[in-house]
Each structure stands twice: as structure tokens, then as C-alpha cells.
Amino acid sequence: MQTTKKIIIVGGGIGGAATAFALNRAGFEVAVYERTSELREVGAGIALWANATHVLKNLGLLEDAIRVGNPITNYQFNSQSGKELINVAVNRFDLPVLGIHRADLHALLWSNVPREKFVLGQLFERFEQVGDKIRAYFASGLMVDGDALIGADGLKSRVRAGLFGDYPPIYRNFTTWRGLTDYIPSGYRSSYIREFFGPAKAFGFMMLGKNRMYWYAAAKAPEGQPDSALGRKRELEQMFQGWFPSILELIAATDEANILKTDLYDRIPTRPWSKQNITLLGDAAHPMLPTLGQGACMALEDAVVITKCLQAQSNPTSAFQQYESQRFARTKSIVEQSLRSGKMGELENRYAVALRNTFMKLMGAAINNSFHTIHAYRV
Template sequence: MQTAKKIIIIGGGIGGAATALALHRAGLEPVVYERTKELQEVGAGIALWANATHILRNLDLLEDAIHVGYLTTNYQFNSQSGKELVNIAVDGFELPVIGIHRAELHQLLWRNVQEKFVLEQTFKRLEQQEEKIRAHFSSGLSVEGDALIGADGLRSRVRAALLGEQPPIYRNFKTWRGLTDYIPGGYRPGYIQEFLGRGKSFGFMMLGKERMYWYAAARAPLAQPDAPSGHKKELETMFQDWFASVPELILATDEANILTTDLYDRAPTQPWSKQNVTLLGDAAHPMLPTMGQGACTALEDAFVVAKCLREQADPITAFQQYESQRFPRTKLIVEQSLRAGKMGELDNPLSLLLRNTFMKLMGVTISNSFKSLHAYRA
């Protein structure tokens, strides 16, 4: 078998960009095919936990991420009215936790490999040719490589080509994400503060450049139409009687800076690789955002797949090794994220009281579980 040299990557988001950078640094030749006209991540923030900042350190990007992000010290869960349920210190690792805008992280990842990106190319199908793989695009472009990685998100076309059409599972929640320069008076610096109510939740955290990122989730039927009054008015009504910082943040955010998405995942299944083709990030293991691990696990995937391709001459063996290393961890996180989502579905006042009491009593256990998740080093 020959060494995998040219690696085709479908999708240029955070997972695809991180994979291109990791492969480039491993001495391989990645080329990323992205369907959009320009590389940009929409306005949302993410927490990069220590398991993800470990990857940034290995890619020599940690100092840059610290510079454009904001150091996070605590993750605090509260009742709807603001009573503390659990307070988890997250600054006890050898690596920092960083609040960062998705676009800032994306910029850090792709700036060193931007010449490896081919834009406005929508993947159509793939074709096995002996030891090579050929990707065809709707533009008529056709390219050949030694291996192909699908990093094309929740509704991955590479996944459909590999495993057949299997729709993701709607989990009865929609989410809103907002960005504002307003910092509420009660904000505790360094904190992610999350508030849990009846079938709803709201959280916020600082990003770099003195920006506040917030997110809300609520139970909703599939494809529920947006409120005619707009996202902002809808949220103002939904959260009007919550802890003061919550309605303040909604009020301070421009309508244009509020995004909404329905929440999906997939039951963890194998395989997600076939011969010299594999999947990565949301294409392989989409998860609910309740554990904040979507982008973090995509960064882990990128680092591990590059390591396997560097160590194994045969991409088929490399992808088998990559999947066997990544499946147990990502399965665990997908399932934990779903369990956390179900806790947020509770609507009955007694169930809420029991949940809040349980969280208070199990604070140490929750904290330890959280820390073990972030202590992982790919």
C-alpha cells in the first residue's frame, strides 16, 4: 500500500478547517472543498473546554485563541429565579477554558491553510477507483485523492453516499443564539451562567472583545414557524419573568443578531468509515449542544485522524484506527448530551423541584463527571 498523500476534505467549517491544518502539519496534502462562496462562521459563541484547548496547543494556536477569546473559570447552573444549584470550577486544568466566537476560531484554523480551500463546490457523489477515491461536484468538477473525509455537517452528503439516507432525529427543542455588547450588571466575570426553567433554559458567557454571547432553548414541535413578531419579541415574552439578566440581555440584542435552529442528533452507530472514506464531527456523531462538546469533539477528531494517517501508510487502516479510537468517547458524549437535554424538557412543577433538589445534592458528582469529560487528551 502507498502512503496516503492527497486527502480530500468535504466541508470547510471548524472540523474541516482543523483537519486541513492538522494534516498539513503532519506532512500530508489536504484539499478542502466547501460549498459556500466565502469562508465565514455565523454569529455564535462556543466554549472551548480543556480537551479542545489541548488540540489548539498542539496546533500552536492556543496563545492566539487566548488573545481573541475570554478565559472562563466557572460553569454555574441556577434556577429560573437565579438561585444557584451547582457551581463547577473549570479552571483547575493545566489548560484554560476559552469563550470564543466561532468566526474567530475558524479564522485561526484556516488562515494557515487557506490556499488549500476550493470554494463554491457542492459535493455530489463519490467513486471508488482501485486504491483511489474520486469526488464529483455539482459544478462538473471531479477530483481524485488517496482518501476522503466528510466534514460536511449534520446533513452530510458524504454520510448519505457512504451509509444511505438516514435523517437525523429531532429532539423536540429549538434554540436561539444571540450576541451583544451589553454586559448585565449581575454578571460574574469568568462565569458561564445557565438558568433552568419549565421546558426552557437560558445561558450566557463572555467572549473576546467584550462581547456577551447568550443562548436559549425551549421545547417546540418540529419545524415550528417563527413568531410573526420576530425572535426578539417572542423571547422577551417567553423569558419576561426570569432572573433579571435574562430579559436584559434579550432586550439589548438586535433582532439581526439572533439566530434560531432546531436541535437534532443521531443515535451513535458504527461504522462511519468505509475503505478510504470516513466522517468527522457532526457528519459522524451529531450531538445536542447541552454539554458544549460539538466543536470540541470535532477538533479532537481532526487531531486523531491526522495522527492516524501520519502513522499508517494505508488510509483504510488509518481510518479504522481513527474510528475505533473516537467511537467510544463520542458515543458517551452524544448520550450524555441527550440525557442533559431530557432534564431540560421537564415541565411539571414537582419534576422541576425534584430536578433542582437533585442537582444541589449531586453537585460534587456532576462536577466530577464534567471534569472527567474535559480531562481527556486526544
């Protein structure tokens, strides 16, 4: 039933690139408009859980991802000193779980789409309906017509603001730091993600492909808090003094320039995402905290579902309604679970932290089942 001639995608990150790949592979005409002048993905590492590697398999990219990623078999939760609380086996599926650098995943996606499909250095400004078409305007003066428009332009999406108003996302009381190093710490366990929880702070690390260690830290903090005069590295060393030894080893081994700092936001899940032949995808539609590691995975799922809906429906409006109805309940659940998980990390009183750790140990089976439910999903 495919009759759509041209799909405009605003945003060339993982969600936009995956959607361009899936649509191009399905025979659609697609054009991606990205505001940066270079097609690259910032950030550091991500975990691709089995629900996401299933998408890559369907897109014919899994073997390439395995070559540039690192297999993960276990997700281990620990106290700040390193005492195991829960150990979740994540290799129980028919598909692997991978630790991968965001840039490597991004490169796999866009390198399999003709380069002329990506138009760089184009800041989206607004859209308008022109009959049954959509017209997009950019700051450069570029004007583009298409049959449908997908906003894959992230947390502070301009497409979303054009559809529903410019309402800010919700700050969730945490700042995160991310780092990348070639150093392998003494407490590294092959194929493990290891996370450590203390009073209103957490730290985790895992191996990515190409023998790189990715680490991430989070701490309760006011929104927009400036860096310490000591610098990010020294601030983190003080923050995690006395924690599991590998944590300080990793911070010490990371160049200051390779430490990224970001405040954490999400939005309350609401509908609609779409109006007529315009819709949202990934963080533009359903931003979530990184506590379950599902943000990029949800964008990959979105890309496949939106492609299937556009193949099944000749009218983009109908396709986007179908896409939204198929995706809303799942993404809403994961946004809410991610927030609940984040709130568990806000506890500061040491007695409350001890109770939380005991609770986590007692709830090990339930947490295992929850992970299985999320990761066993197949689009």
C-alpha cells in the same frame, strides 16, 4: 510510514478546517471543498473546554486563541430566578477554558493553511472508487481524485448519505435561539458561564473575546415551528418574562438580525463511520446536542486523531479503521450524556422542575466529577 499523497476534505467548517490544518502541518497534501462561496463560520459563541484547548496547544494555536477569547473559570447552574444550584470550577486544569466566537476560532484555523488549499463554492454530489483512489464529483462539474476522502460536512452530511443512505437525524424536541451583543448585563459575573433552568426552557450567557456577550436559549417546541408574528426578540421577551433580570436585559440589547434560531438534532451513535478510504468527522460522524458544549471540541479532537492515524498507517483504509476505533467510545458517551442532559430540560410540571433542581443540588459532586472526566481527556 506516511505515503498518502492527497486527502480530500468535504466541508470547511471548524472540523474540516482543523483537519486541514493538522494534516497540512504534518506534511500531507490536502484540499478542502466547501459549498459556500465565502470561508466563514456562522453562529455565535462556543466554549473551548480544556480537552479542546489541549488540541489547540498541540497545534500551536493556543496563544492566538487566548488573545481572541475570554477565560472561563466557573460553570454555574441556576433556577430561573437566579438561585444557584451548582457551581462547577472549570479552571482546575493545566490548560485554560475559553469563550470564543466561532468565527474567530475558524479564522485561526484556516488562516494558518495556504489559501489555495480551500476551494469554495463547490457543492459535493457523490464519490466513486477508482482502483485504490477515490473520486469526488461536485455540482459545478468539478471532478477530483485523491487517496482518501474525509466527510466533515455537518449534521446532514452528503458524504454520510453516500456511504450509508440518506437517513434523517433525530429531532430532540427543542429549538434554540442564539444572540450576540456588546451589552454587559447587571448580573454578569466575570469569567462565568451562567445557565438558568425553568419549565421546559433554559437560558445561558457568557463573555466572549472582544467584550462581546453571547447568550443562548432553548425551549421545548415542535420541529420546524415558524417564528411568532411578533418576531424572535419579542417572542423571547415573553417566553422569559419574570426570569432572572439579566436575561431580559440581554434579549432587549440584541438586534433582531443577530438572533439565530435552530432546531436541535442528533443521531444514535453507530458504527461504522468509514468504508475503505472514506470516513466521517465531527457532526457528520457523531452529531450531539449542545447541552455539554462539546460539539466543536469533539471535532478538534477528531482532527488530531485522524492525522496521527494517517501518519502511523500507510494505507488510508487501515488509518480510518484505527481512527474510528479510537474515537467511537468517547464520542458515543458524550452524545449519550448530552441527550440525557437535554431530557432533564424537558420537564414542564412545576413540581417536577422543583424536584429536578433539588436533585441537581444533591448531585453537585457527581456532576463536578463528570465534567472533570470529560475535560481531562487528552488526545
